[in-house]
Amino acid sequence: VRSVPIADYDPSAFPPFAVTVDLVVLTVHDGVCNVLLVERGVDPYAGMLALPGGFVRADEDLPDAARRELVEETGIAVSRVHLEQLGSYGTPARDPRMRVVSVAYLVLAPALGPVQAGTDAATAQWVPVTKALRSKLAFDHRRVLADGVERARAKLEYTTLATSFCAKEFTITDLRRVYEAIWGVELDPRNFHRKVMATEGFVTEVAGATVSTGGRPAQVFRAGPAPTLHPPLVR
Amino acid sequence: VRSVPIADYDPSAFPPFAVTVDLVVLTVHDGVCNVLLVERGVDPYAGMLALPGGFVRADEDLPDAARRELVEETGIAVSRVHLEQLGSYGTPARDPRMRVVSVAYLVLAPALGPVQAGTDAATAQWVPVTKALRSKLAFDHRRVLADGVERARAKLEYTTLATSFCAKEFTITDLRRVYEAIWGVELDPRNFHRKVMATEGFVTEVAGATVSTGGRPAQVFRAGPAPTLHPPLVR
């Protein structure tokens, strides 16, 4: 039973919400999955670690806001990263100041150096996900981060998104370390190699290019055209 | 570069958004996947078919708003249905009246009779998804519906959610018809039966209960405790 039928006719009569985007930016550094966190400068939760994010502007689409925040707070170039919507979080009391709905985005980025200078970059830092999930984060960001990590884990199974964590050119071992870091398991290098090579469009060979790190040189690849894996890579 | 740094300190200075929930309610009737649509009574898009939904109230959590709208607009009991967040849609011009962010929820419900009487139930109707996707729907609801259907298709592969489309008690054939309707394929009844029975916790036998429809009586089952399928049922 609708208690306020007039509502359908006058949306502006409804309580105003603030809408923000929050970013779960994941990378793999040295076999460890990291998330980008910023230290909050102001209340609420001043001094506490939080996901980067900010308010959506008046005439800005949601993915545009996510991309803008990514550049502003991290200096990460939007190209060469994967960005997808993770979900929305709107519990009434999640921000003590006012009613806020946060649209979270998941970003999978290749391992870069230290965070480049953005406006707030002085406080932006990479934190191992295992450590971040044990910490207390601002707002409901611990839950958002957990959801993002779980999404990433699931997507590696049936998509080629693992290549989003790699540099433009990478070896099969680089790719395997991504899976091992995100899933927290060890994979047989030989079976992994066979499986990746058997999956049409997963990776594309860079003819002639090899990289050596103290053993037999490894063939170099780039991300292939296939978006999904058939059959999936099981965890 | 942040152009309005004051923004971080005064969220109420940001442009207000209206937040709505929209529902993609899917069922399987007689081997056809249907979606629940309502006819809009007012502008914008007056007279056009749209997903059921409405504004989120001032002190209401997002899933609560989704459940409330489900009952209000369809009379569907919240128990025995699966409800999950689908995604948020906030293109600036999606509602000509003001800036609206819609949080879409996906509902998988068992086949019920005709839509029961809610306030707006006179205009609520089940529409085959294939037909709805060929129609023009209000707002960006065609896209939202397409995303919902694709989510449902994907989830049937690796979860036990197909049972959400079935009545409390069902046969293996009922379950197979759900897969066939959602995926739009024919499955081998014998291999499907074997696969379902081999998956621990997918279905639970109701001892002694059988149902006959002109052939050998079929064993009756209920939804099992397992949430996911290992290995998945491939499309």
Added chain:
DNA sequence: TCAATAGTGTCTGTAAGACAGTATTGT
């Protein structure tokens, strides 16, 4: 030469797809 890493080949068990065959009902 040796350690280290990359890549190939082989064996085995599991499970999917195809489909013959059996079981139990309504008409």
Added chain:
DNA sequence: ACAATACTGTCTTACAGACACTATTGA
């Protein structure tokens, strides 16, 4: 009896997991 539906068993093929073996580098 016969059609219709439910269920079981068998065969073949594909692929994952385990792991021996070969290849090619740096130290």
